[in-house]
Amino acid sequence: MALDKIDRKILTLLQKDATMPVAEIGRKVGLSTTPCWRRIQKMEEDGVIQRRVAILDPAKVNVGVTVFVSVKTNEHNEGWMRKFSGVIDEFPEVVEFYRMSGDVDYLMRVVVPDIQAYDAFYKRLISKINLTDVSSAFAMGQIKYTTALPLDFAIVVDDEK
Structure with a gap:
């Protein structure tokens, strides 16, 4: 699936905090709540977002x-x-x-x-x-741990239409 720059921004925010309210995500990416929610739903339907989880200590x-x-x-x-x-x-x-x-x-x-x-x-x-x-x-010690995937490699569509 091709993503545009706004999709990548949404995914970056969700990878940091999947509990962030859609209204706040929308505000941070320059969308109102409904279009932002639709994008998130579409990425869930397409399997880009597989699930949302709690990360435990x-x-x-x-x-x-x-x-x-x-x-x-x-x-x-x-x-x-x-x-x-x-x-x-x-x-x-x-x-x-x-x-x-x-x-x-x-x-x-x-x-x-x-x-x-x-x-x-x-x-x-x-x-x-x-x-x-x-x-x-x-493992003697954990140096780096993240569940966030790098989005620099995601296929990006030209969103300047």
């Missing part, structure tokens, strides 16, 4: 340890991939899950309270599916 909900888990497997077929994905769906500790290129087949970001909780997660994981190699790296 991991430490305050007792999942302050982040573990990056690299998985290698000897199974490289659609059936096994679907099975593995289904297994991972059972683990709320896995907050991100990717199929990778290169030496690692899959990469997960896992959040847990402590190393013992990670060990319990690991034992449950390997009891549900056969993996060739699992390597874990514990």
Whole structure:
């Protein structure tokens, strides 16, 4: 979907605070409330805006340890991939899950309270599916974290009509 400059401004504001009232968003982008709301609805219908969520403080909900888990497997077929994905769906500790290129087949970001909780997660994981190699790296500190996507690369329509 092509976006114009106003759409990009709206998305920038929503990525910072999805609870911002539509009237305020409209005022900041130079639109009245109704046209601004229509644009937001259109971006939701088109799937540009997938959902609006609350971002929690991991430490305050007792999942302050982040573990990056690299998985290698000897199974490289659609059936096994679907099975593995289904297994991972059972683990709320896995907050991100990717199929990778290169030496690692899959990469997960896992959040847990402590190393013992990670060990319990690991034992449950390997009891549900056969993996060739699992390597874990514990994050020592978070340097940058954002859920905001860069909008500089969005396809922009010429809005000077």
